[in-house]
Amino acid sequence: MAKGPSNSGETPDDGSALGASDRSPSLDPNEAAIYVDGLAKTFGSGESAVTAVKDVSLTVAPGEVVGLLGPNGAGKTTTIKSILGLILPDAGTVRVHGIDVHANPRAAYEYVDAMLEGARNDYWRLTVRENLRYFAAIRGQDPDAVSERHDELLEHLDLAEKADTAVRDLSRGMKQKVSLASVLAGDISVAFLDEPTLGLDIESSLKLRTELRRLAEERGLTLVISSHDMDVIEDVCDRVVIMNDGRVVVDDTVEDLLAGFETKGYRISVRGVTDEVLADLQERFDLTDVQRTDDRLRFEVAADTETFYRLTDTMEANNLDVASVETVQPDLAEAFVEMTNGTRETSRVNEDGASTAQKAPTGLSPAGDGGDQR
Amino acid sequence: MTTAPGGDRSGRDDRSGTEGPPRFREPERTGGYYHLLKAVVYRDLLIWIRYPLNAALGIFMGVFFFALMFYGGTLVAGQAFSDSIEGLIVGYFLWTLSIGAYSGIMNDIQSEASWGTLERHFMTPFGFGPVVFAKSIAIVFRTFMTSSVVLMVMLLITGTTLDLNLVTVLPVATLTIAGALGLGLVMGGLSVLYKRISNVANLLQFAFIGLISAPVFDIPWARFLPLAQGSAMLQRAMRDGVHLWEFEPLTIAVLVGTSVGYLGLGYAIFGLTTRRARRLGVLGDY
Numbered sequence: 001m002a003k004g005p006s007n008s009g010e011t012p013d014d015g016s017a018l019g020a021s022d023r024s025p026s027l028d029p030n031e032a033a034i035y036v037d038g039l040a041k042t043f044g045s046g047e048s049a050v051t052a053v054k055d056v057s058l059t060v061a062p063g064e065v066v067g068l069l070g071p072n073g074a075g076k077t078t079t080i081k082s083i084l085g086l087i088l089p090d091a092g093t094v095r096v097h098g099i100d101v102h103a104n105p106r107a108a109y110e111y112v113d114a115m116l117e118g119a120r121n122d123y124w125r126l127t128v129r130e131n132l133r134y135f136a137a138i139r140g141q142d143p144d145a146v147s148e149r150h151d152e153l154l155e156h157l158d159l160a161e162k163a164d165t166a167v168r169d170l171s172r173g174m175k176q177k178v179s180l181a182s183v184l185a186g187d188i189s190v191a192f193l194d195e196p197t198l199g200l201d202i203e204s205s206l207k208l209r210t211e212l213r214r215l216a217e218e219r220g221l222t223l224v225i226s227s228h229d230m231d232v233i234e235d236v237c238d239r240v241v242i243m244n245d246g247r248v249v250v251d252d253t254v255e256d257l258l259a260g261f262e263t264k265g266y267r268i269s270v271r272g273v274t275d276e277v278l279a280d281l282q283e284r285f286d287l288t289d290v291q292r293t294d295d296r297l298r299f300e301v302a303a304d305t306e307t308f309y310r311l312t313d314t315m316e317a318n319n320l321d322v323a324s325v326e327t328v329q330p331d332l333a334e335a336f337v338e339m340t341n342g343t344r345e346t347s348r349v350n351e352d353g354a355s356t357a358q359k360a361p362t363g364l365s366p367a368g369d370g371g372d373q374r
Numbered sequence: 375m376t377t378a379p380g381g382d383r384s385g386r387d388d389r390s391g392t393e394g395p396p397r398f399r400e401p402e403r404t405g406g407y408y409h410l411l412k413a414v415v416y417r418d419l420l421i422w423i424r425y426p427l428n429a430a431l432g433i434f435m436g437v438f439f440f441a442l443m444f445y446g447g448t449l450v451a452g453q454a455f456s457d458s459i460e461g462l463i464v465g466y467f468l469w470t471l472s473i474g475a476y477s478g479i480m481n482d483i484q485s486e487a488s489w490g491t492l493e494r495h496f497m498t499p500f501g502f503g504p505v506v507f508a509k510s511i512a513i514v515f516r517t518f519m520t521s522s523v524v525l526m527v528m529l530l531i532t533g534t535t536l537d538l539n540l541v542t543v544l545p546v547a548t549l550t551i552a553g554a555l556g557l558g559l560v561m562g563g564l565s566v567l568y569k570r571i572s573n574v575a576n577l578l579q580f581a582f583i584g585l586i587s588a589p590v591f592d593i594p595w596a597r598f599l600p601l602a603q604g605s606a607m608l609q610r611a612m613r614d615g616v617h618l619w620e621f622e623p624l625t626i627a628v629l630v631g632t633s634v635g636y637l638g639l640g641y642a643i644f645g646l647t648t649r650r651a652r653r654l655g656v657l658g659d660y
Contacts, residue, residue: 041655043654043655052655078655081655084493084497085496085497085652086493086496086497086652086657086658087652087653087655087657088649088652088653105497105501106499106500106501107499109497109498109499110401110403110499111401112497113494113497114493114494114497116490116493116658120489120490121490121491121494122491123417123421123489123491124489125420125421125424125425126417126420126421126424130417130420133413134413134416134417135494136405137405137409137410137412137413137414138410138413138414138494138495138498138500138505139498139499140403140404140405140406140409140410140498140499140500141402141403141404141405141409142404142405142409143405143409143413145404145405146402146404166424186401187401187402187403188401189400189401
């Protein structure tokens with residue numbers, strides 16, 4: 001599976017993308033399922049002009065599942081709609097399976113469809129099956145010829161029992177699944193899904209994630225998922241593209257992105273602390289989230305193994321009674337927040353191989369494994 | 375008909391040399407324009423039926439307003455009114471047809487935008503044009519059904535008989551309301567762009583009365599207005615029993631020319647407005 005440009009790490013002060021939007025996409029235009037080069041869009045003109053997308057470039061390989069993240073107003077929707085030809089960009093090239101979407105949209109739409117409006121993406125007065133048949137037909141399918149495939153689709157999405165129920169009589173989560181089913185009903189090879197798990201309960205969300213992975217792996221379906229649910233992105237996606245202020249600021253695999261934040265952190269609670277000891281600890285270690293009540297101290301510290309042992313030696317030398325130690329590790333949500341805030345400084349390897357040790361991550365979240373108890 | 379709508383995918387750039395199997399599964403295309411039209415007509419009827427109160431009220435109000443005119447007119451003008459009842463029925467029938475086609479396509483586009491389904495119709499291998507054309511056919515078909523019911527009730531109420539030669543009435547009426555469809559496409563396109571234009575759109579419905587009753591025999595250029603030529607021909611066909619082949623070729627040519635012209639103009643403006651909406655990023659907004 002081809003990766004896109006790898007750019008995890010810092011966001012320059014000027015907000016420009018580090019890597020992705022500065023270079024050409026990594027795949028050949030005809031090899032990529034989605035190829036975007038130099039996409040730009042500004043709405044309005046003069047003083048009221050709003051630049052929504054600035055020089056965005058990315059590629060998605062066939063069968064790849066890519067998560068598109070970004071805060072509100074980051075340019076995700078404009079990017080997606082520009083790729084789909086629903087918005088005319090000011091500049092840039094967009095290809096789906098090698099076909100220029102803006103020059104030859106009909107041929108491109110053979111392959112691509114999108115769930116852009118969540119549950120409001122189909123007809124609520126029609127039944128589930130009627131929706132599937134209709135959207136298959138307007139995408140060039142004979143609904144009778146593909147009815148078995150529709151049955152299979154309904155089965156996989158747990159909609160079989162509701163096939164003849166009007167969509168408006170279904171729950172919010174079920175409507176969401178119908179919307180997805182109606183997109184997949186047209187036998188496509190590339191799908192854009194905006195918040196596919198919105199409104200789903202945990203069990204349904206987990207099943208849907210499994211189904212999306214199955215579609216990608218078994219049918220070679222290329223998926224671009226825009227979601228604020230980091231668990232979905234982390235579970236389903238091979239790669240993450242993070243946008244901020246109209247630019248791609250990160251384009252990397254989920255694994256590599258999290259690896260950039262792998263410096264371990266610890267949340268430590270001790271007793272017997274004095275003002276002098278606290279001052280000493282703060283001078284020697286980078287303590288954060290410090291909370292002190294009488295002789296009890298609670299703090300977080302980002303530290304590698306060596307630093308951690310120095311810290312424990314220091315605490316022992318000062319006769320501190322260690323009440324608890326928890327490891328804290330970052331998750332995708334933390335990575336996303338830090339990347340889009342543009343405040344993070346981290347240890348990363350430059351393209352020339354030189355390591356630049358900088359500040360460790362802050363705001364780490366508990367690992368959830370209970371941590372090391374002492 | 376099983377023509378693949380996207381043709382031979384000739385839009386793909388050949389620079390890489392597409393030798394060997396593709397790295398993705400080519401979607402199967404089992405349907406064509408026939409399936410598109412069938413699906414669009416069927417969906418239109420289903421949606422119409424599934425708003426039963428709206429559907430029933432539409433027909434009831436059509437009959438109610440005619441009954442009000444008929445009984446009111448008879449009360450006020452007596453025999454003079456009854457003498458012109460055939461012309462009134464034909465005019466009213468054409469008005470309901472025109473309003474149905476005009477507001478049908480306009481409301482359909484507005485509804486699709488508010489339902490979030492308009493963009494999905496844009497993203498089809500058939501292209502937006504054929505899909506909108508299929509929608510127009512569906513709306514004309516449904517409008518004929520409902521207006522025919524209103525016509526039958528009008529004939530029953532008044533005890534009037536008209537020449538309903540379908541070979542003449544259907545093509546003349548269809549061509550006539552094609553102009554109304556064109557105007558509906560213009561307003562639909564403007565509503566995609568400007569969203570709320572109902573005040574202007576509703577006013578245009580009353581203009582249809584003037585167009586339908588335009589004196590094309592006294593003012594020759596009036597026949598080039600939307601609906602006017604078709605209205606005059608429909609009056610002659612339904613009141614006087616004139617058959618399609620009995621009209622002068624020039625008369626038919628003006629009907630075909632104005633109908634195709636206004637429909638084409640409407641479609642062109644619809645294309646421009648949706649392109650502008652894509653430029654502004656408001657195609658699917660409502």
